[in-house]
Amino acid sequence: MKVISTNIGHPTPIVWNGKQTTTGIFKSPITEPLLLEAESVAKDTIADRRVHGGIFKACYLFSTDHYPYWKEKYPHLEWNWGMFGENLTIEGLDEAQLKIGSIYKLGTALVQITQPREPCFKLGIRFESQEILKEFIEHGFPGTYIRILEVGQVSTGDKMELVEESKSSLTTQAFYRLLFSKEKNQEHLKLAIANDALPPGKRERLEKWL
Numbered sequence: 001m002k003v004i005s006t007n008i009g010h011p012t013p014i015v016w017n018g019k020q021t022t023t024g025i026f027k028s029p030i031t032e033p034l035l036l037e038a039e040s041v042a043k044d045t046i047a048d049r050r051v052h053g054g055i056f057k058a059c060y061l062f063s064t065d066h067y068p069y070w071k072e073k074y075p076h077l078e079w080n081w082g083m084f085g086e087n088l089t090i091e092g093l094d095e096a097q098l099k100i101g102s103i104y105k106l107g108t109a110l111v112q113i114t115q116p117r118e119p120c121f122k123l124g125i126r127f128e129s130q131e132i133l134k135e136f137i138e139h140g141f142p143g144t145y146i147r148i149l150e151v152g153q154v155s156t157g158d159k160m161e162l163v164e165e166s167k168s169s170l171t172t173q174a175f176y177r178l179l180f181s182k183e184k185n186q187e188h189l190k191l192a193i194a195n196d197a198l199p200p201g202k203r204e205r206l207e208k209w210l
Contacts, residue, residue, distance in 0.1 A: 001160035003107070004064050006034045007082030007090040009045045012127050020187045023122045024052070027082035033155040034059075034087060036148045041087045055147055056114045056199045062086035062143035063093035069139070074127055084117075086143055087128065092158060093163050095173040101166030101197035109152030110163065114197050116142040116176040137180050138148050144172050147197065184209040 024045030035042035039054050046053040062084045071079055081089040088106075095116065102113045119137065121131035124130035136142065170191040174175045175198075178188045189210055 001090050003088055003154055003156055003158045003160065004091050005029045005081035005088065006032070006154060006156055007087055008034070008041070008043055008086065009082075011045050014122070022096050023125070025085035025122045025126050027085055027087070027202055028175035029081050033107065033153040034109070035151070035153050036106070037151055038148055044087060057145040058148045059088065059111070059146050060086045060117060060143060061088045061090050061093060061146060062117075063141065064089055064091045064094075065093065066139070066141050073135070074129075074132075077127065081111040083126070084125065084143060087133065088154060093143070093160075095144065095176065096171055098144060098170060098172045099166040099168060100170050100175055100192075101168050102162060103164040103166075104146075105159075105161045106146075107152050107154030107158040109148060109154060111146040112149055112197055113166070113172065114145045114147050114170050115199065115202065116144055116179075118142070118179065129151070140173055140177060141175050142172070151185075166195075166197070171188055172196060179204075187208065 007027040008030050009027035011022045012026045014021060014023050021090055036059050038205060039058050039090055040046055041059050098113055100113050104111050119133045121130060124132055168191050170188060174188055175192055178185055178192060
């Protein structure tokens with residue numbers, strides 16, 4: 001896997017349900033490295049820290065592999081890397097193979113795969129259609145957040161190299177489908193609840209489905 005683009009967002013005012021707020025989802029490529037800090041990306045905008053940033057959502061990764069699919073569905077948009085609000089656009093990132101809890105070297109940082117991105121209305125604003133929320137869930141390739149185990153810098157061209165594979169077989173894609181399915185896969189539920197790379201609160205909420 002290889003870093004194709006490093007992306008930063010600036011505060012952008014938006015209106016939702018008649019109320020003005022801000023978002024950091026409008027990200028665009030930069031030429032300098034990103035500094036991955038313990039709970040966020042340095043100089044990036046996090047408008048709502050209740051749902052973004054923090055230990056389990058310090059940085060968001062999305063794959064170049066899925067850009068052609070979305071470009072075909074939304075050809076009227078002005079396309080560039082960072083369209084999905086990702087800090088790092090990664091070539092070869094495959095959610096069907098990426099295991100939650102696996103540890104990677106990413107630039108000079110050491111990171112751990114945590115949880116997939118769950119779309120909210122701000123993605124709909126970015127794509128000028130709230131229909132993308134349903135489409136994004138159905139497509140099943142949500143990218144992933146990472147935990148920063150060792151602070152470091154990431155530059156375009158850096159490799160994302162496996163250091164330690166998770167002992168759990170639960171992939172990012174399987175967990176994503178688990179979150180949105182009405183009939184919960186019991187084996188996947190057990191794997192998720194036992195995986196400490198996932199936030200404790202999320203694991204606790206899943207226990208009711210057992």
